[in-house]
Amino acid sequence: MGFDIRPAIAVTMGDPAGIGPEIIVKSMARREILASCRPVIIGDRSVLQRAIDLLAADLRITTVEEMPDRDPASGELYLKPLSDLAPQDMEYGKPTAAGGDAVFRYITEAARLCLKGEVDAMATAPINKEAMNAAGHHYPGHTELLAELTGTDNFVMMLAGSRLRVTLVTIHEALADVPRLVTFDKVLATIRTTNGDLARYFTPRPRLAVLALNPHCGEGGMFGNEDQDIIRPAVEAARSEGIDATGPLSADTLFHLAVKGDYDAVICMYHDQGLIPLKLLHFDDGVNVTLGLPIIRTSVDHGTAYNLAGKGIASEESMVAAIKMAAEMAVVRQTRKA
Known part of the structure; x- marks a missing residue:
């Protein structure tokens, strides 16, 4: 019909x-x-x-x-x-x-x-x-x-093109404020909303990559603890709900895999982490979609x-x-x- x-x-x-x-x-x-x-x-x-x-x-x-x-x-x-x-x-x-x-x-x-x-x-x-x-x-x-x-309380910004989709845990925030805004609840809510609306409108079982906040996923705490203490537990909680999420993953290599087709969307911790690669590929034809x-x-x-x-x-x-x-x-x- x-x-x-x-x-x-x-x-x-x-x-x-x-x-x-x-x-x-x-x-x-x-x-x-x-x-x-x-x-x-x-x-x-x-x-x-x-x-x-x-x-x-x-x-x-x-x-x-x-x-x-x-x-x-x-x-x-x-x-x-x-x-x-x-x-x-x-x-x-x-x-x-x-x-x-x-x-x-x-x-x-x-x-x-x-x-x-x-x-x-x-x-x-x-x-x-x-x-x-x-x-x-x-x-x-x-x-x-x-x-x-x-x-709406739980909303997510997604930027999308034919080769890459990214969603954001934090949106228009000063970079200095991002670490305190990346919380377990916020990361998990972003994963859930991304998964729900991708399944609703785009692909039945989305494969989600969740990025680390710090270089090399914090390098065992040398560059920060957010990845192991906040992001990893949020990913594990999402997986326990049946969501196909993987992370935290290092941003410097992940986008190559996403563009190859290994993931349906990449969940990014802050604005430029996601928008720089997205606009590199889809400067003219990228679309902003509000999920949730x-x-x-x-x-x-x-x-x-x-x-x-x-x-x-x-x-x-x-x-x-x-x-x-x-x-x-x-x-x-x-x-x-x-």
Whole structure:
């Protein structure tokens, strides 16, 4: 069984001063997007039209209040407008508090639509966290905001491409704070959430590699005790629950094995431990997936790229990959319910 029509995906426009609107327009011009889903953009009509004009795209906007139950016609973009920004809040490369507030509303509305079942998933364009904070919305990023909106305590950031998937025990934290934040409970919760959602959406029995925090797994305590005292017991606890997890493993060699296909995901202790190898392989087409939520959320794996905004040269590959992955996950979920 599955979907009678393609899944509906809410696509948030992202920072109006960045490349989000451009890469969305470029994505919507790709046949593979409309072949996989029914997208509706949550954003600003003037900003979206500017991007269409900039790219000379053969697209037209249809304003909607709710997701239509039909596929968009050729060249038609569904838009649910939530802002009407002034020209000074649309200037390329110059984020503003008004733009940050608009971004917050786009994300909040997309999450609401997902929770109500009016759309099947959401895919997000890049935001500026400082602009959102300037508007009074104090979150380190999309992930933490969506966790609050959905009432989720155990959430995990996964970055994914065709050759590598990584998840993070700690996300946006100062490196100096990481050792005290890598706790038994946090490592075990990350393993459980990674295993659960990979099994739910991607592969029935995930093979998980769990990285050490320190070089050479601490070298018997010479370089730190976290690996033996915290990470290893967490891995053992996960294995006692039937999870196929291995670790702690040394990061300097593990990624070679993961890329060869020995593991379905690598659980990393901190942000750069996972994102450096991921972006080395998937700089253009990496996808950010928030695991553990009651909704499906994917995103581009890059920022607002203000230096490229308004030039029409930013790559849409990550946005395309994010929308397609959201649609694929929605189809898997619906199929398993059927």
